[in-house]
Amino acid sequence: MIRSLPLLLLATTTLASADPRPPILSAARIKADVKTLSADDFHGRGPTQAGEPITLAFLAQRFAALDLKPVGDKGFQQSVPLLRWTRDAARFQLSLGGTTQLLRPGVEIAASSRLVGTAKLDGAPVVFVGYGVVDPGLGYDPYRGVDVRGKVVVALAGDPDVEAGRDLGFGGRASSPAARTKLAEAQKHGAAAFFQIHDTFPSSYPWLQLANGDAVPGYALDTGTVPPAFGIRGTLRNDIGVAMLRQGGLDYAAAKRAAQAATFRGIELKQVAFSGEVRTSLDRAVSHNVVGVLPGTDPNAGSILYGAHWDAYGDNAFDPPADRIRNGAVDNGTGTATLLEIARAFAQAPRLRRSVVFALWTAEEKGLLGASWYADHPALPLATTAAQFNLDPHVVLGRTRDLELIGVGRTPLERDLARVAAAQGLRIVPEENTEAGWYYRSDHYAFAQKGVPGVYFRAGRDLVHGGAAAGERERARYNANCYHQTCDEFRPGWDMTGAAQEGSVAYALGREIAGGATWPTWNAAEPFLAERAKSDAERR
Incomplete structure (x- = not known):
């Protein structure tokens, strides 16, 4: 609306x-x-x-x-009362068609984990889920018929109609609450990691904001229990995301247009694999x-x-x-x-x-x-x-x-x-x-x-x-x-x-x-x- x-x-x-x-x-x-x-x-x-x-x-x-x-x-x-997750160490790499590229924290990637101890992925497959928004009332479910268990999910920034030029049910150009459910949907469907591809317009801020805040600890309210943890999650610099899609046979601009449709389904990116290791500690403050x-x-x-x-x-x-x-x-x-x-x-x-x-x-x-x-x-x-x-x-x-x-x-x-x-x-x-x-x-x-x-x-x-x-x-x-x-x-x-x-x-x-x-x-x-x-x- x-x-x-x-x-x-x-x-x-x-x-x-x-x-x-x-x-x-x-x-x-x-x-x-x-x-x-x-x-x-x-x-x-x-x-x-x-x-x-x-x-x-x-x-x-x-x-x-x-x-x-x-x-x-x-x-x-x-x-x-707060829970505080501190990233103590991190390393990431991306394989595109057999060629390995290191992803430097705070440069090409901004990522963390709330799994206490070590979260590790070794050559995990990557699935592109468009905007990653699930809304049964509007018919959107990019996970339908797609197995992302143990895989890395990659999504676009924003929601399906942020750049569509018309209202597809998410409020047109205006950001909707649905855009804030992507991580939860990836977790619910069994993904091992979740990344959003940064894009300045739908994000409303440049990559600099994320890159320079990469090492900031994560916080949540301490209500007496620690919420269910998820593996590695974060944001990829735009050119990294574009390269991943290209390796999988997708053009970035065309993929954004295709993902605007409720009929869009997730696509596993062939010859794209992600590896990473994040060590995290948790304390209370x-x-x-x-x-x-x-x-x-x-x-x-x-x-x-x-x-x-x-x-x-x-x-x-x-x-x-x-x-x-x-x-x-x-x-x-x-x-x-x-x-x-x-x-x-x-x-x-x-x-x-x-x-x-x-x-x-x-x-x-x-x-x-x-x-x-x-x-x-x-x-x-x-x-x-x-x-x-x-x-x-x-x-x-x-x-x-x-x-x-x-x-x-x-x-x-x-x-x-x-x-x-x-x-x-x-x-x-x-x-x-x-x-x-x-x-x-x-x-x-x-x-x-x-x-x-x-x-x-x-x-x-x-x-x-x-x-x-x-x-x-x-x-x-x-x-x-x-x-x-x-x-x-x-x-x-x-x-x-x-x-x-x-x-x-x-x-x-x-x-x-x-x-x-x-x-x-x-x-x-x-x-x-x-x-x-x-x-x-x-x-x-």
């Missing part, structure tokens, strides 16, 4: 002024906090690393200064969310939630000695600083009926782990959490004319968002890079799955100075070079008005909801509505 902005919302956005009003929040204060949070003294804010206690102390101090109520198990800190509450005037009125992830990629021995700190100034020092500024504004304003929860999550970069833990162990009930807001921008932008809505067409709150934005001279525009799947890649998704309505948006690219072309140049530069890299560093010349505008709209809409008595909901066709309906009785 292709989602679009409702006609009423589109009409409302046209009312926004060409000259946006000054933001309610302070861009200067946000900038000062970003500078602090992304300093080398914070060691890149890596969960369980040296920078975590420094970050936690800073955030707890700020919450205490605002007189927020601590609701963690250790003051403002909520403990988040504890990280922490930081959570504070501004109590409302009516304890029975419920709450609203603002969240942002404090973590970045940390200080890593595998990065070049010249700079081993991935400071995370944009991602997500900016979102964290914006949340602190929203909390300051609420604390200085008259109290409202509903309580306001301010939460800074750990381990978003490891799979939304901190937010997911809180969603299962909330300080205030999610059934009476009226709405949620997520602060996770993708680039620092100056004063803008628009805000980009992620996950269009899901909730009537979008109309309220457009109205509040228009009052500040801003338009709401739908996200442009829907193939990136941002809706499924940030912390709000953990709460949407629990049924809590919300809107996720960020500063748009139509800049007052330079227009859309200037905004897109900055987005493209950051995404290609600095996203999750050591160059995501604070820049003294930054204009952070865009972050202040984003935060100001989130603040204003949040105050409306916190001061009101209505309960936002989901659109009728939205799957999250059924989950919300389970707790309807608690909101009467």
Whole structure:
């Protein structure tokens, strides 16, 4: 299903002024906090690393200064137990028509294993499964009639209609949840290893992002049991995948077109074999969310939630000695600083009926782990959490004319968002890079799955100075070079008005909801509505 902005919302956005009003929040204060949070003294804010206690102390101090109520198990800190898999050694090689090529970790391949000890493959056959998506309702099953037991499964990036130019049932260009089930399907069908062929467009990031993160440990929530392990899994550089298909008699572009059809079946690639050995260790660690509450005037009125992830990629021995700190100034020092500024504004304003929860999550970069833990162990009930807001921008932008809505067409709150934005001279525009799947890649998704309505948006690219072309140049530069890299560093010349505008709209809409008595909901066709309906009785 292709989602679009409702006609009423589109009409409302046209009312926004060409000259946006000054933001309610302070861009200067946000900038000062970003500078602090992304300093080398914070060691890149890596969960369980040296920078975590420094970050936690800073955030707890700020919450205490605002007189927020601590609701963690250790003051403002909520403990988040983690499992951590560390790759201790790895070697890989590929045989194409009898010619052997070494695949260097972090160069031609990014791969790991969650089998504790040694996972080993020796000349395993390779099966190409197209997009690797199984959806019986749409008739897609590339595994039908194909035996992949003990073999290596290779899949394309994205889902069948990401480049089809039309909606085949997965949402058109927009990424779908189905694209995140490929590994599980390979595991379910008995594969010994799974690899995706990297492709920048459907992946939404260049190979650099994966290659430079190849040695980062893997994490999961520690719920008391270790999840079933799978063998070697990861991503192949595009030219390696193309060469494998070519050896098997397939043209890469033609294979992508063929795999768009529901009739596509997996193909064993003749004279292609993969060998590899990965040694992995598992240990347990504890990280922490930081959570504070501004109590409302009516304890029975419920709450609203603002969240942002404090973590970045940390200080890593595998990065070049010249700079081993991935400071995370944009991602997500900016979102964290914006949340602190929203909390300051609420604390200085008259109290409202509903309580306001301010939460800074750990381990978003490891799979939304901190937010997911809180969603299962909330300080205030999610059934009476009226709405949620997520602060996770993708680039620092100056004063803008628009805000980009992620996950269009899901909730009537979008109309309220457009109205509040228009009052500040801003338009709401739908996200442009829907193939990136941002809706499924940030912390709000953990709460949407629990049924809590919300809107996720960020500063748009139509800049007052330079227009859309200037905004897109900055987005493209950051995404290609600095996203999750050591160059995501604070820049003294930054204009952070865009972050202040984003935060100001989130603040204003949040105050409306916190001061009101209505309960936002989901659109009728939205799957999250059924989950919300389970707790309807608690909101009467």
